[in-house]
Amino acid sequence: xxxxxxxxxxxxxxxxxxxxxxxxxxxxxxxxxxxxxxxxxxxxxxxxxxxxxxxxxxxxxxxxxxxxxxxxxxxxxxxxxxxxxxxxxxxxxxxxxxxxxxxxxxxxxxxxxxxxxxxxxxxxxxxxxxxxxxxxxxxxxxxxxxxxxxxxxxxxxxxxxxxxxxxxxxxxxxxxxxxxxxxxxxxxxxxxxxxxxxxxxxxxxxxxxxxxxxxxxxxxxxxxxxxxxxxxxxxxxxxxxxxxxxxxxxxxxxxxxxxxxxxxxxxxxxxxxxxxxxxxxxxxxxxxxxxxxxxxxxxxxxxxxxxxxxxxxxxxxxxxxxxxxxxxxxxxxxxxxxxxxxxxxxxxxxxxxxxxxxxxxxxxxxxxxxxxxxxxxxxxxxxxxxxxxxxxxxxxxxxxxxxxxxxxxxxxxxxxxxxxxxxxxxxxxxxxxxxxxxxxxxxxxxxxxxxxxxxxxxxxxxxxxxxxxxxx
Amino acid sequence: xxxxxxxxxxxxxxxxxxxxxxxxxxxxxxxxxxxxxxxxxxxxxxxxxxxxxxxxxxxxxxxxxxxxxxxxxxxxxxxxxxxxxxxxxxxxxxxxxxxxxxxxxxxxxxxxxxxxxxxxxxxxxxxxxxxxxxxxxxxxxxxxxxxxxxxxxxxxxxxxxxxxxxxxxxxxxxxxxxxxxxxxxxxxxxxxxxxxxxxxxxxxxxxxxxxxxxxxxxxxxxxxxxxxxxxxxxxxxxxxxxxxxxxxxxxxxxxxxxxxxxxxxxxxxxxxxxxxxxxxxxxxxxxxxxxxxxxxxxxxxxxxxxxxxxxxxxxxxxxxxxxxxxxxxxxxxxxxxxxxxxxxxxxxxxxxxxxxxxxxxxxxxxxxxxxxxxxxxxxxxxxxxxxxxxxxxxxxxxxxxxxxxxxxxxxxxxxxxxxxxxxxxxxxxxxxxx
Numbered sequence: 001x002x003x004x005x006x007x008x009x010x011x012x013x014x015x016x017x018x019x020x021x022x023x024x025x026x027x028x029x030x031x032x033x034x035x036x037x038x039x040x041x042x043x044x045x046x047x048x049x050x051x052x053x054x055x056x057x058x059x060x061x062x063x064x065x066x067x068x069x070x071x072x073x074x075x076x077x078x079x080x081x082x083x084x085x086x087x088x089x090x091x092x093x094x095x096x097x098x099x100x101x102x103x104x105x106x107x108x109x110x111x112x113x114x115x116x117x118x119x120x121x122x123x124x125x126x127x128x129x130x131x132x133x134x135x136x137x138x139x140x141x142x143x144x145x146x147x148x149x150x151x152x153x154x155x156x157x158x159x160x161x162x163x164x165x166x167x168x169x170x171x172x173x174x175x176x177x178x179x180x181x182x183x184x185x186x187x188x189x190x191x192x193x194x195x196x197x198x199x200x201x202x203x204x205x206x207x208x209x210x211x212x213x214x215x216x217x218x219x220x221x222x223x224x225x226x227x228x229x230x231x232x233x234x235x236x237x238x239x240x241x242x243x244x245x246x247x248x249x250x251x252x253x254x255x256x257x258x259x260x261x262x263x264x265x266x267x268x269x270x271x272x273x274x275x276x277x278x279x280x281x282x283x284x285x286x287x288x289x290x291x292x293x294x295x296x297x298x299x300x301x302x303x304x305x306x307x308x309x310x311x312x313x314x315x316x317x318x319x320x321x322x323x324x325x326x327x328x329x330x331x332x333x334x335x336x337x338x339x340x341x342x343x344x345x346x347x348x349x350x351x352x353x354x355x356x357x358x359x360x361x362x363x364x365x366x367x368x369x370x371x372x373x374x375x376x377x378x379x380x381x382x383x384x385x386x387x388x389x390x391x392x393x394x395x396x397x398x399x400x401x402x403x404x405x406x407x408x409x410x411x412x413x414x415x416x417x418x419x420x421x422x423x424x425x426x427x428x429x430x431x432x433x434x435x436x437x438x439x440x441x442x443x444x445x446x447x448x449x450x451x452x453x454x455x456x457x458x459x460x461x462x463x464x465x466x467x468x469x470x471x472x
Numbered sequence: 473x474x475x476x477x478x479x480x481x482x483x484x485x486x487x488x489x490x491x492x493x494x495x496x497x498x499x500x501x502x503x504x505x506x507x508x509x510x511x512x513x514x515x516x517x518x519x520x521x522x523x524x525x526x527x528x529x530x531x532x533x534x535x536x537x538x539x540x541x542x543x544x545x546x547x548x549x550x551x552x553x554x555x556x557x558x559x560x561x562x563x564x565x566x567x568x569x570x571x572x573x574x575x576x577x578x579x580x581x582x583x584x585x586x587x588x589x590x591x592x593x594x595x596x597x598x599x600x601x602x603x604x605x606x607x608x609x610x611x612x613x614x615x616x617x618x619x620x621x622x623x624x625x626x627x628x629x630x631x632x633x634x635x636x637x638x639x640x641x642x643x644x645x646x647x648x649x650x651x652x653x654x655x656x657x658x659x660x661x662x663x664x665x666x667x668x669x670x671x672x673x674x675x676x677x678x679x680x681x682x683x684x685x686x687x688x689x690x691x692x693x694x695x696x697x698x699x700x701x702x703x704x705x706x707x708x709x710x711x712x713x714x715x716x717x718x719x720x721x722x723x724x725x726x727x728x729x730x731x732x733x734x735x736x737x738x739x740x741x742x743x744x745x746x747x748x749x750x751x752x753x754x755x756x757x758x759x760x761x762x763x764x765x766x767x768x769x770x771x772x773x774x775x776x777x778x779x780x781x782x783x784x785x786x787x788x789x790x791x792x793x794x795x796x797x798x799x800x801x802x803x804x805x806x807x808x809x810x811x812x813x814x815x816x817x818x819x820x821x822x823x824x825x826x827x828x829x830x831x832x833x834x835x836x837x838x839x840x841x842x843x844x845x846x847x848x849x850x851x852x853x854x855x856x857x858x859x860x861x862x863x864x865x866x867x868x869x870x871x872x873x874x875x876x877x878x879x880x881x882x883x884x885x886x887x888x889x890x891x892x893x894x895x896x897x898x899x900x901x902x903x904x905x906x
Binding site for chain 2: 050051052053054084093096097100101102103104105120121122125148149150151152153154155156157159160163164165166267268269270304305306307308311312315316319322343345346347372375376379380382383384386387389390391392448450451
């Protein structure tokens with residue numbers, strides 16, 4: 001991943017947070033997605049949005065950390081970085097330079113189940129994006145020296161995002177504990193031990209295996225004419241040859257038999273806890289096909305705003321948490337997971353926070369949620385359905401996610417209706433079915449002191465006082 | 473398409489009608505003295521409203537740091553008969569999103585709602601009532617103070633936060649911009665309800681407020697909405713001008729921290745938001761550290777040497793002189809090398825400014841990318857807020873591209889040299905072994 005602010009390993013955590021606020025297209029929009037397929041198997045999705053003279057083009061590949069075998073974790077993400085390091089036709093630096101010269105923004109992101117590249121441009125420059133993006137689908141150089149330098153950049157990225165962030169470490173260890181032997185147990189950015197010995201040959205194999213038009217989806221959203229976009233896509237992407245891409249192994253989560261608990265020690269000032277449960281995603285085809293949507297509504301009942309239960313009862317009422325939130329992605333490719341994470345209030349312990357959270361879950365299992373709460377969630381669904389159309393990038397992101405992970409972008413259209421159909425009884429049903437002790441994993445941060453250092457400040461030693469910089 | 477053909481295409485792209493495409497900004501002042509800005513757009517059935525007050529940390533006494541933030545956080549905690557839950561429900565039951573934030577210059581209250589009157593009218597009236605007359609319940613304040621202390625501790629787990637705080641303290645010693653928006657442990661504990669009431673009475677007033685509105689309303693509807701909001705507030709007075717920033721006491725500060733990376737941040741005093749050199753510096757900084765992979769910092773530190781994931785610089789112009797900051801982070805063992813390279817990059821750049829090629833690229837990116845900066849209601853309302861808060865001309869967007877295109881090498885280089893050319897800079901390095 002390249003760039004700075006826009007750039008992030010899109011871990012499922014983040015995606016889930018976004019997924020919670022997005023809820024399908026309005027019925028009126030059903031006709032404004034145009035779908036096409038090139039002869040080489042590349043899928044094209046176009047959504048018109050004529051509000052501004054802008055276009056976003058995204059190319060999604062069905063590849064990400066959940067496809068990686070042990071020993072080369074992080075290879076998808078490192079390859080994403082190397083996609084910016086030159087092809088035979090456009091040497092290193094040219095891609096970014098040409099996009100910049102055209103006033104564009106470009107970047108890429110890797111997740112568990114996808115890798116995506118995008119450019120946002122003034123609408124008349126779409127061809128520039130297609131020329132460059134189609135060129136690097138099969139033409140990157142993977143130069144040994146460039147790889148060595150870029151690997152160091154990725155290792156620094158891992159230090160920045162994970163090694164030096166106590167809560168990220170807990171999240172990483174949480175996943176390892178909750179998903180033993182399962183691809184979702186590995187970090188998107190890869191284990192440090194694997195990154196340190198990664199070789200460029202592994203990237204070459206990975207690139208040849210997965211970067212094929214038949215394994216890619218082109219999403220274009222903006223002030224465009226679909227017929228022109230399709231003609232342009234044929235011109236640039238049409239000549240690329242598809243190689244057979246084998247379907248990935250279908251990993252199943254091992255049935256958990258008892259509560260798992262882990263503790264992570266790291267320098268920090270504030271404790272943190274993650275409590276999670278294995279639950280189904282749409283892809284798992286649960287016994288009742290409404291279960292993922294009921295779980296999503298439940299997530300909003302608990303954490304869908306300041307009037308929702310967690311804010312109202314845990315932060316304000318009992319004052320047991322400083323912050324507490326839920327996350328659930330109904331559209332994960334392999335497995336769903338319901339996560340609750342939070343920091344205890346100043347005079348409260350992790351144990352007290354956990355107890356209060358579990359009591360909240362118990363309440364969901366007892367009494368059906370009130371009509372008022374359900375209606376509030378549904379009002380938020382209707383509104384966010386409009387609000388999300390304020391971003392062309394996000395509209396593209398939804399189409400790309402659904403098509404890449406489920407070969408079905410229409411899932412994003414029915415999503416809204418599915419949420420609207422959820423009943424209070426269904427919410428209670430999933431709470432009873434899945435919030436069970438044997439299905440639970442708990443990860444706790446045990447904060448280690450951050451020692452003060454008084455030798456600092458060569459010119460003004462008063463500045464870095466202990467009180468100021470070290471809370472405990 | 474061969475490379476050369478693409479180059480030709482790029483060279484001959486003209487930006488058709490872009491200047492004309494900038495949305496029309498309506499501006500008026502309400503009877504109470506609030507300054508209103510409006511952009512009409514009916515593409516989506518929604519409205520965004522920002523109330524922007526000159527009521528952030530630059531307005532709090534040094535021994536009450538965090539007061540502005542606490543006031544902002546307490547705005548939705550109670551008003552009249554309504555408690556925090558009733559207020560939250562009042563917005564969320566109608567699908568509206570409301571938020572408050574406060575940093576150094578601006579305290580912002582934002583509202584996003586569907587434009588249908590059955591939703592919009594009640595949430596706008598609720599917003600105006602609650603923000604103009606918050607009750608600041610004592611019990612809720614105690615809870616929010618405890619939460620703020622916990623948030624402060626939480627943020628101090630990050631070496632870059634620790635460094636950034638010291639950077640502002642050193643850069644603005646004795647000036648309100650040295651205040652930490654999130655407060656200090658001592659100051660947060662000392663804040664009481666009377667402080668909030670007085671702060672709100674002085675600064676959350678119509679004469680100290682910008683109302684920015686974007687969305688599915690016509691001008692008459694927008695004027696009515698703004699009037700209803702403004703009418704709820706006391707007229708009051710606009711906040712006084714902030715004192716000039718003091719001269720920098722150059723220095724290098726190092727803080728030990730148990731992290732695998734060291735964070736290096738170097739700051740200079742930059743400019744005020746209304747400085748005529750603003751665009752010249754934006755263009756100038758693009759090639760230094762603002763233009764991502766097109767900038768020298770990224771090229772030298774990340775691309776050529778693989779030392780850091782990010783390496784960048786930016787100006788943060790404010791109502792008083794804001795900072796210029798250049799940052800990177802790298803593993804502790806190689807921090808001196810990365811620090812040396814970053815200093816060399818800055819010093820070298822200040823000698824001669826951008827090359828002709830760099831300047832051309834910077835201008836093309838900034839002008840060609842202009843449509844992307846105003847392509848959503850969210851971006852428009854934040855642009856309007858800045859135009860209003862900093863009293864920029866209402867044709868700011870219309871003339872933007874022409875003003876960038878008019879800049880030449882001399883103007884850009886002189887602007888960079890005049891602002892950053894002196895050796896006065898402060899550097900903070902935070903990491904293990906520092």
